[in-house]
Amino acid sequence: MPVTDEAIDKIKGMIISGELAPGDRLPKEAELAQRLGLSRSSLREAVKALCLIRVLDVRQGDGTYVTSLEPNLLLDAMTFVVDFHRDDTVLDFLAVRQILEPAATAQAAIHMTDADLAELRALLDEVDDAPTVEALVANDLAFHRRIAEGSGNPVLCSLLDSLSGPTTRARIWRGLTQEGAVERTREQHMAIYEAIAARQPELARSWATVHVAGVEQWLRNALGTAEK
Template sequence: MYDALKPIKPRKIYEEIIDQVKQLIAEGVLNPGDKLISEKELAEKLQVGRSAVREAFRALEAMGILEIRPGEGTFVRRVEPQALINVLSLVLMMDRDTTEELMELRKILEVESAGLAALRHTPEELAQMEEALAQMEADIKAGDLGEKADWKFHYAIAEATHNSLLVELMNTIAGTMQRVLRTARMQLYMTPGTPQRLLNEHKAIFLAIKEGRDQDARRAMFDHLDKVEKGLRI
């Protein structure tokens, strides 16, 4: 019942400052290009030491959120898409225990991707998906895990969205995703009938995309990812 509870860790002052600055940006109080008040002023308002504010500013700069200009001050950075991709890549490299987070990210990215692919795919992209499905089927017969064909199928869907940023995000998580896919399949395959069930789920996604049924494609993708996520928790 209480398995989901996690130990509460004490937070450092600079982490609290980071959260407050990020909240001001999220609420639109601070916008890209805005200059922040000085370290001294912020320290006085928050009733903390200047060293904590300085550490928070440096961390926010490393995240690509703030820009510190010597002699001018600290500004909210105008975030470019590539900067977001670089940060995501860094997080994935630093944290190898990302299975749960990756499954959440996949739902965010791939459910909508399936819907867009249903509306935008080309015959060539459908052929790539079919090729991946055929490889999955061959892998099942050979007793292989088939994680490479699995990745190829999902990547083909991303390409069929014709959204270059989405494809680049998929490339960013490629290494981590293939590792997780292999681990997931090793665990899921312990349940009889799972290989064929996974193949059928992929076929349902493909059919909805092929027939241009975008809502059905989204639903099929969500159901597939949700079942995989639940299977990994058992």
């Protein structure tokens, strides 16, 4: 098991066992690394990964905390218990996302206000300033979260939000390894935005389907599980 994955598993174990409760602050980095038998660099990577899926929260100048598990984060915490580092499990998450996200995107084309659309467009404009693949993935997550919120269905939004964390690692992996992945994502995001802005729910649904299916197909190919 890679050292970062091992570090993530050890922190997960502390939370699942109750040693760290929601709202608790993690011990200082040096102390926690020694306690878990980890290098400080692998511990930092683990904390970064767990922050991406909102299991941990880094508060500048204060420390790192386990999230409070407020209602909007509850499903994130539930999926956190699932071993989201198994790539075949990620395929299952992507398959569910492929069912739900096009529906949410179609609803967003009906329900998003002009102000909502301006926020969505602003996220698209921020992509050019994203310096790393991780920053681009964070922007991608924010883009899809804004659309889910715009669907007008809070349950659907929470379900989609819970699927984001387990697929973050695969999205970063794709951005680092697949040629043209970042530019393709930008183009598809723009097509999704334009369909929503044009109030064309079925077109928006179609672009969302293409977008999510592309990630799933890439991962199947990478794992050697694509259908012959």
